[in-house]
Amino acid sequence: MSDCDACLVRNRAICSALSADELAALSKLGRKQMVQRGQTLVWEGDEALVVANVIQGVLKLSVSTADGREQIVGVVFPSDFIGRPFGKESPYGVTALTEAEVCIFTRSAFDGFAKDHPDLQHKLLQRTLDELDRARQWMMLLGRKTASERIATLLLEMSNRLGSSSCAAIAPFLDAFDLPMDRQQMGDVLGLTIETVSRQLTKLKDADMIELPDRRRVVIKDRRRLEQLASAA
């Protein structure tokens, strides 16, 4: 439908592979949609009927066990792509961590369009490869890093991803930002409990590596030491 020209992620999302008229054709297949905090776009195990581009906001991809343990397996930022094109049920749920805006398509419509647009698939492939690399780095974190190393890594990752998804060109990373998640969700990303997250944050604060002005805000005071801690010296 709408004015993709004015889209906030026009140059970064996979749409950037398309020419003006291709873009117009694609936009007819989808629509913009607001998603409020906590709302689930796709349920774990359901057939994945939709895919989407994130325009604004942050969403989580999560998996849970029968007895209720949850693991967040991905965090999605503006310009990122959501969903499982070309078949398959979604092995994870997609839920908004903050209020968000997405450009949403039915999977069948998107698949059909993608089939005829190799450049789009190429972009999607690159994005998926990047996402896979990120997932694997996170596997190292979950399998082998200590609690404090995990926290340090998360803070730096957030600093980077929020940095590059915001005013971009200026800052590759941010020294002060608001976490798009609460303590429980940090635990779910890191494979830790809420109490451990809290304790480790306090430790980093006491060591003057960070400040925590309020429950969401983080200020990085000593990036060097934080990086040293994160990469598991």
Place this chain on the structure above:
Amino acid sequence: MSDCDACLVRNRAICSALSADELAALSKLGRKQMVQRGQTLVWEGDEALVVANVIQGVLKLSVSTADGREQIVGVVFPSDFIGRPFGKESPYGVTALTEAEVCIFTRSAFDGFAKDHPDLQHKLLQRTLDELDRARQWMMLLGRKTASERIATLLLEMSNRLGSSSCAAIAPFLDAFDLPMDRQQMGDVLGLTIETVSRQLTKLKDADMIELPDRRRVVIKDRRRLEQLASAA
């Protein structure tokens, strides 16, 4: 170069997207190569100069920290694709767990060929999406499962993947197989120590869920209970 027609993974590897003459063209760009157990094909952090298809054998993808901790972030079986096409240094190393045979290409040659063959890229995209799903399932394991749940999951995963990569059509999974890795490597996949792996295997044996005739062999005696344990009741 060679007789792709006779290739063991002809119908399952990404090459299956290609017609006979396309295949002939691609095969001129690569060559078959044996890799012996323990040999590293790509080093972590090096520029990824090669990509490959696995014909025979099993390889690991691994990441390690400065102080020597290792995490295996992927295990690659026959017909799987190895490498990071389209730029970037490889964020993980690739090392043979068993003697292996691969069909290897320089990245530049492969990239050039792939650029003109959307069907190949499509296959590659599907494979990468599957790999990403698997990585995310493994994140759940590493972040939230207990030691015994992890071991059970690994045994079932091996049963499945060895099953479908072998005589295939007959068995979707195997009840008896040889692990393509030692205890240390199992630990590196599961984010556990060698001692914990050993103890948990003994427990499963004592509970009559499995047998361990020798150090590599596993026989699944009670798949039901093993599955129940793995999926974290």
Place this chain on the structure above:
DNA sequence: CGGCGAGTTGAACGTAATCAATTGTCGTGG
């Protein structure tokens, strides 16, 4: 028979989980 490496088993320890209480923050209504 001896030596080596892989694997198992045992005992003590430590990190993070669990259980529980307290503090802090935000939104609502008096």
Place this chain on the structure above:
DNA sequence: CCACGACAATTGATTACGTTCAACTCGCCG
């Protein structure tokens, strides 16, 4: 504006799971 309630976060005490360190067993090859 403050009091209240609900929820998020912190802090504390205890427990438990997996790690660490160490001894021992097994299978294999010289």
